[in-house]
Amino acid sequence: MTTPIQQNLESKNVEYAAAFTKxxxxxxxxKKYLIVTCMDARIDPAAAYGIxxxxxxxxxxxxxxxxxxxxxxxxSQQLLGTREIILIKHTGCGMLTxxxxxxxALTEQTIGEQVRDELxxxxxxQAFPDLEEAVRRDIELLKSRALVLKDIPISGWVYEVETGKxxxxx
Amino acid sequence: MTTPIQQNLESKNVEYAAAFTKxxxxxxxxKKYLIVTCMDARIDPAAAYGIxxxxxxxxxxxxxxxxxxxxxxxxSQQLLGTREIILIKHTGCGMLTxxxxxxxALTEQTIGEQVRDELxxxxxxQAFPDLEEAVRRDIELLKSRALVLKDIPISGWVYEVETGKxxxxx
Numbered sequence: 001m002t003t004p005i006q007q008n009l010e011s012k013n014v015e016y017a018a019a020f021t022k023x024x025x026x027x028x029x030x031k032k033y034l035i036v037t038c039m040d041a042r043i044d045p046a047a048a049y050g051i052x053x054x055x056x057x058x059x060x061x062x063x064x065x066x067x068x069x070x071x072x073x074x075x076s077q078q079l080l081g082t083r084e085i086i087l088i089k090h091t092g093c094g095m096l097t098x099x100x101x102x103x104x105a106l107t108e109q110t111i112g113e114q115v116r117d118e119l120x121x122x123x124x125x126q127a128f129p130d131l132e133e134a135v136r137r138d139i140e141l142l143k144s145r146a147l148v149l150k151d152i153p154i155s156g157w158v159y160e161v162e163t164g165k166x167x168x169x170x
Numbered sequence: 171m172t173t174p175i176q177q178n179l180e181s182k183n184v185e186y187a188a189a190f191t192k193x194x195x196x197x198x199x200x201k202k203y204l205i206v207t208c209m210d211a212r213i214d215p216a217a218a219y220g221i222x223x224x225x226x227x228x229x230x231x232x233x234x235x236x237x238x239x240x241x242x243x244x245x246s247q248q249l250l251g252t253r254e255i256i257l258i259k260h261t262g263c264g265m266l267t268x269x270x271x272x273x274x275a276l277t278e279q280t281i282g283e284q285v286r287d288e289l290x291x292x293x294x295x296q297a298f299p300d301l302e303e304a305v306r307r308d309i310e311l312l313k314s315r316a317l318v319l320k321d322i323p324i325s326g327w328v329y330e331v332e333t334g335k336x337x338x339x340x
Contacts, residue, residue, distance in 0.1 A: 003323045005203045005254050006338075012220020013336045020334030022212065027264055029211040033175045039227040039242055041199040042192065044216045050182020057209040060230040062242040071292055072209055072232040078277045080264055084175050094197055094250055107248045111316060118317045122241055146281060147288045153173045164190030166183045168176075 025054035033057075033084035034076045036138075038064040038093060042161045049088065049159075049166070057082060063095035064088060065126045066138035074147050083152050085142060088166065089135050090159040095127045103127065131158060135169040195224035203227075203254035204246045206308075208234040208263060212331045219258065219329075219336070227252060233265035234258060235296045236308035244317050253322050255312060258336065259305050260329040265297045273297065301328060305339040 002010075034057040037045055045051060045058050057076045059069045064087060066073075076082045098106075103125045108115055128134035135156040142148045156170040172180075204227035207215055215221060215228050227246045229239045234257060236243075246252045268276075273295045278285055298304035305326040312318045326340040 001323075003254060003325075005201060005256065006323070006325055008201075008220050009256060009327075009336060010338075013218060013334075016218050016220070017334040017336075023332040023334070025212045025331070027210075027212075027262060027267075031175060031178075034209070039204070039229045039246065040197075041224050041226055041228075042195045042197075044223055046214045046216065048183060048186050050178050050186070053214055054211050056211055058211075058230050059209045059232075060228050061239070062229075062245040068238075068241060069231070071238060071295060074277060074292065075232040075264065075273065075295060076209065078280060079268060079273060084173060086175065086179060092197060094245065097197075098249060103245065103249060107244060107317070110248060111319075114316045118315060122244065122317065125241060125245060145288060146284045147277070147292065149281075153171075153176070155173075155176055157179075161195070162193040164183075164187040164193070166179060168180075 022053050028080045029054065029056045029082055031055040032082050033086060034059060034073060034082045035086045035088065036064050036066060036069045037088040038062065038090055040090060040093065040161070043090060043159060048164060063093060063126055063128065066141050068126065070145070070147065077149050083149070085152065085154040086157065087135065087138055087155070088157040088159050089131060090161055091131065092161045093131065096129065096131060098127050100125045100127055132169050139170050192223050198250045199224065199226045199252055201225040202252050203256060204229060204243060204252045205256045205258065206234050206236060206239045207258040208232065208260055210260060210263065210331070213260060213329060218334060233263060233296055233298065236311050238296065240315070240317065247319050253319070255322065255324040256327065257305065257308055257325070258327040258329050259301060260331055261301065262331045263301065266299065266301060268297050270295045270297055302339050309340050
């Protein structure tokens with residue numbers, strides 16, 4: 001069975017592949033940097049953050065969370081040579097709209113008690129009540145980890161989903 | 171101090187924001203699906219997978235790893251109403267080029283013994299030796315978790331960085 005979403009992927013990809021000319025790009029990011037940002041549907045990192053194909057690793061998760069991104073960051077730095085980190089959270093983020101306790105309770109209520117162990121293993125959902133404070137805390141977390149390379153630029157930003165603008169926080 | 175990469179972000183974003191007309195989009199993804207794919211610099215999910223702004227959550231990490239994406243998937247489904255999962259790994263992935271043991275050893279060698287505890291806490295780097303097998307295993311993992319909604323479409327794909335084409339695996 002093929003869903004409409006799978007059909008969309010297949011048909012749009014046929015167009016993309018027909019015009020594709022970038023099959024020669026190397027594995028390591030050409031501009032040697034990585035971006036951590038949110039999975040939010042309203043963000044198109046390539047367009048909004050000016051990333052050309054092949055230039056940067058793009059890590060995305062709920063909230064643009066640094067801790068969640070740590071495995072990927074270490075791989076990016078140690079195996080693929082990136083030497084700068086840009087972390088961008090955004091206005092109107094879903095992570096501003098609930099607490100960890102509410103999300104766990106809702107999940108258990110919706111699915112049932114059988115998720116309790118998996119929820120405990122998954123841990124904190126990493127919601128945050130204050131956007132700019134969350135950016136600053138994630139940058140501090142990255143700088144405090146021995147696993148993250150020292151003496152490289154690490155900056156924190158906010159993207160405004162209402163205007164398409166980025167602004168630097170730290 | 172502003173690095174060339176930060177300057178690029180700022181100047182390209184000024185152009186993006188000047189032409190931006192999508193400030194009205196709602197928080198929940200309009201097409202109610204999520205994509206899990208790799209952070210690889212050669213992938214532009216919006217263009218290659220046909221995602222219009224506002225349509226889908228896009229989760230990206232090293233390898234397009236389902237386990238790493240689990241927190242984000244649960245938030246996407248429970249808090250923001252997505253009801254289909256598309257997982258796409260790709261040819262030429264960095265995760266095919268090393269083993270977990272090699273990556274841990276390299277990281278400790280490069281940074282020093284002080285990373286040992288953090289590496290242990292981070293756990294397996296989730297490298298994989300076989301691409302299509304890795305897609306199948308991640309789909310099985312998602313289907314086996316109580317936390318992931320049942321009776322929704324979950325499909326697994328491969329993106330070819332050499333041709334720009336996607337093909338379905340499972």
